Amino acid sequence: MSIARLLLLLLLPAPGSGEEDVEVMCAGTACYTLHRAELGWNAAQERCRINGGSLAPVRSPAEARRLQELMAAAGRPGPAWIGLWLSRGRCVQPQEPLRGFSWAGGGEAGNYTAWLSEPAVTCLSSRCVGLQPDGPSGLGVWADRPCRGPLPAFLCKFIFRGMCGPLPLPGPGRVSYTTPFGVRSPRLAAAPFGTLAEADCQENSASSFFAVCKGPLEDGSFAWDPPGPFCPATCSHRNGGCQHRCLQEPGEPRRCDCHPGYTLAADMASCLPRDACHPNPCPGTCRTLPDGFQCGCPDGYTLAGDGRTCVDVDECLSGPCQHECQNTPGSFVCLCRPGYRPAGPGSHQCRDEDECARPDACPQLCLNVPGSFRCACRHGYHRSGDSCLDVDECLRDPCPGPCRNFPGGFECLCPAGLLPEEDGRGCRAAPTAGEEPAGHPSGTPGVPRATGILQTAGAPRTTGVLPRTTGIPQTLGIPFGVTPPAPTAGGSASGPEHSADGPRLLLYYILGSLVAILLLLAFALALLACKRRAAKREKRPAKNAADSYCWVPEQPESRGVGGERR
Incomplete structure (x- = not known):
C-alpha cells in the first residue's frame, strides 16, 4: 500500500451499525468499504445504496487489486458480495465474458473476468457473485451462488468529484473525519469531497476546529475550508508544522514560508513548485518547467525567436487552395475565380458554376463553359445585343x-x-x-x-x-x-x-x-417506210419491141415461138 495511491485502511465501527466493522480505502475519486455483516445479496446492495453507493464492481485488474488489499487489511474475512448478478428470467450466456451477468451500478460490462468455475446454467433463478480473497493469480476470484444465501461481508463503492489531503495540524492534536457515506475515522490519507474534519488540540482540550472539503478551486483541485492551520504551535515544535521554513516574530503567530521556486499551498503549511505560468506570461499557452516556463502558440501562429511572441503563419505559401488564397490572422481563406463556387473539404477546391441553370441567363439558348457561359439564338433568329431578333x-x-x-x-x-x-x-x-x-x-x-x-x-x-x-x-x-x-x-x-x-x-x-x-417517232418512221414501198410497186418498167404485140389464146395444135409467157 502506497501513499501515492491515497489509500486508507481503517477498521472502526460505523454509526448505528452496532457490531458491524468497516474497512475503508480511498483512491482517486472513489472510496471502497468492506462491511462485516452477514447479509444476503439484496440486503447488502440496499445498505450500499442508502449511503449513496452500490455493491463494488470489479472491472479491471487494478480495481481487483484494490479490493484484494482491502480484504487483506481486514484479515480476510471470507467471501464478500460484489455487484455482479444475474436477474431471474435472464439466461446464462457461456460465450460472454460476464456469462450474461451485469453490474448492479450499471455501466459497461467490460472484458475483465475472474471466474473460479463456470456459473451454473439457469434461466429460472437469480444468481449473485461473491469475491473469494485468494486466487491463483494473487487476486480475488468469483463464484456464483444463490442471492438469498448470506455471506459474512460485502464490498461497497462510492464515487466523488474529488479528494482533499489530510488536514495538517502544526501543533499537537488529533483530527476526526466524518465521510459523506457515514463512516467516521480518526485518520484518512484522502478525504472525499464533502467530508467534515474536526480538529482537537491537545494543548487546549477546550479548543476544537472544523473544516469541510470543498472545491473545485480555480485549478480544479479540492481543499479544506477554512484552510487552517489549526492547533498552532511554535516553530520549535516540529518546525511549526511547516514543510520548508517556519517564521515567527515576537508577539506574532508563527507562519510558514517556502524555498525559492516554490509557493505556499492552500493549507498554508505545505509547499508546491512555483507556477511560473500563473499569471500567464505568454500570448498563447504556457507550460511550467522546473527552471521556468515554455510558451506555446495557438493554431495558425508560430513562436518567435524571443520565445514569448507569437507571429502569424502565412498558410498560403503551401498552396492549400485550388484557385486563390488569402491569408488571415491565424488562418486563411480560399477564393474561387468568377464562374466557380467553393467545393470539397474546407472549401479548398472550386467547382464550375452552371450559369445556364438560372432562368434569366439567356433569351433563348444557353451554353455553359468552364468559368462562364454563352448565349445563342435558335434557327431563324440572330443576336442583337442581349436579345434575339427574327431573321x-x-x-x-x-x-x-x-x-x-x-x-x-x-x-x-x-x-x-x-x-x-x-x-x-x-x-x-x-x-x-x-x-x-x-x-x-x-x-x-x-x-x-x-x-x-x-x-x-x-x-x-x-x-x-x-x-x-x-x-x-x-x-x-x-x-x-x-x-x-x-x-x-x-x-x-x-x-x-x-x-x-x-x-x-x-x-x-x-x-x-x-x-x-x-x-x-416509231409510228412516223413506219408510215414513211410503207409509203416508199408502195411507191416502188406503182412504178412501171420501160417499153420494148414486145410491147407492140398482143397475146392471143393458146391453140392446142400448135404454139407460137412467142407464145410462152415468161
Missing part, C-alpha cells in the same frame, strides 16, 4: 412566287391549282383527277388539301395530304406537249406524310412523255 428570310427571295415571313421561319405561297415542292422553294402541278399518287394502296382515297401554301421548318404545316397509288401513273394517253389538268378545289394534295410523292410523280410524267414521243 426576315423573304429578303433573300427564296421563293419563285410570293413569300411570307413569320417568327423563326418563312413560307412560300403557291397559286391555286399548284402544289408546293418538298424543298419549299417552288411549286409543281397537281396530278389529274383520275390518277392515284404513289404510296397509297389502290383504291385508298387521299386526304383533301386544306391550302396551297408550303410552310418551312420552324412553323406548323397546315397543308393536306396528296393521294398516292402503288403503280406508275398512266401517261401514254396524254397528248405530247399537253400539261395535265390541275386538281380542283376538292382534289387532293401532298401532306407531310407524303412529302416524297412530288418528285416521283414528276419523274413518272417525264418518262410517260418520253415513251409517247418515242412511240410517235
